[in-house]
Amino acid sequence: MSNYVxxxxxxxxxxxxxxYENALSDRLPPGALFAVKRPDxxxxxxxxxKVLFQGKAAEQEAAKWMGEQGADPAKRQRRESTSPPLEHRLAKLSAIGSDEVGTGDYFGPIVVAAAYVDRSHIANIAALGVRDSKQLNxxxxxxxxxxxMKTAPYAVTVLTNAEYNRWQRSGMPQTKMKALLHNRTLAKLVDAIAPIEPEAIIIDQFLERDSYFRYLAEEDCIVHERVHCLPKAESVHVAVAAASIIARYVFLEEMERLSRTTGFPLPKGxxxxxxxxxxxxxxxxxxxMLETCAKLHFANTKKALAIAKRR
Structure with a gap:
């Protein structure tokens, strides 16, 4: 194996x-800032x-950067600025977008949805009026x-309130719950669209990418190729906005189902x-009954108990 530093x-x-952002690895050796894993x-x-290049293409890849080591920063900056920002490049790709709803609602589950939009269908999906679900009634x-849902392949995972409460009592933070749910939803959709491979997978950011993958360390199946965790990702690619709408739609259905169970409409928030x-x-x-329809560790539970005792 060739080594170049x-x-x-x-x-x-x-x-x-x-x-190399599309090939970043979630497994880092001690002292590493980041690692890139490619076949060669x-x-x-x-x-x-120090930057270590290893493998068949080590010499070729290292050579691309050797001339940059002593380069004038201003010249380097001018060269880098000729490339469009990452968000602009992603917007035109065939991508999976992933988003979640329900994390701040006392009643109702957490719902994660992922949607795949081929680059040839981006305009058609956008024409449906797709944008961040928080901007839509x-x-x-x-x-x-x-x-x-008729146009784009999608997958959904619903974390029921009962399961949420079990996870929460075990000490799992909500950020880890979301990481697990996103990964499982992405895995379902990647399998569903195979052999098609998305050019990018974009998660509406709730964690930095490295922290996201640390939460997944014990999972058997981890979707990690071409994954980007970006803030306000619904404005980066229409697939994320589509996923946010699907997630909200399923959440509303679940809220209606829970309302029928309790016997009256349950409010959001x-x-x-x-x-x-x-x-x-x-x-x-x-x-x-709250176990089946509410996130019990929210402060609302204590307040509700106090109200119920007064009446």
Missing amino acids: IQADQQLLAALRAH VTITAYRSG DEAIKRIAPAI AGAVVDEAAARIIRLRGEE
Whole structure:
């Protein structure tokens, strides 16, 4: 195996990371800033500035950067600025987008949805009125979501309240729950569209990419190729916006189902009206009923118990 080492400053390290972003590995050796895993080369960048190239293409890849080691930063910056930003490049690719809803709602599950939009269908999906679900009211969600679901391959994972409460009592933070749900949803969709391979997988960011993959370390199946965790990702690619709408649509369906079970409409969010609704459930159906429809560790539970005792 060929080994080549170059010494890089902070600007070159940033350029390397950006260039190889689609092949970043979630497994880092001690002292590493980032690692790149490709079939013909492995690249490891260390905090010391040393960058190690290993594999069949090590010499070829290292050669691309050797001329950059002593380059004038201003010249290097001009060269880098000729490439369009990552977000602009991703917007035109065939991509899977992934988003979740329900994390801040006392009642109802967490729902994660992923949608695949081929580059040839981007305009068609956008023409349906697709944008971030938070910008659409419930009526618009119920109108647009079925059209998306007929047009784009998708997958959904629902974490019920009972399961959520079990995970939470085990000590699992909500960020890890979301990481597990996103990965499992992505795995279902990647399998469903095979042998098609998306050019990018874009998650609406709730964690930095490295932290996201650390939460997945014990999972048997991890989707890690070409994964990007980006803030406001629904504005980066229409697939993320489509996923957010599907997730909201399924969440609304689940809320309607839970409302039928409790016997009255359950409000969204976590405000005072939610406290009153939870207190009503306690009075009419008993505190144990909350296990099946609410996230019990929210402060709303304590407030609802106090309200129920006063009446």
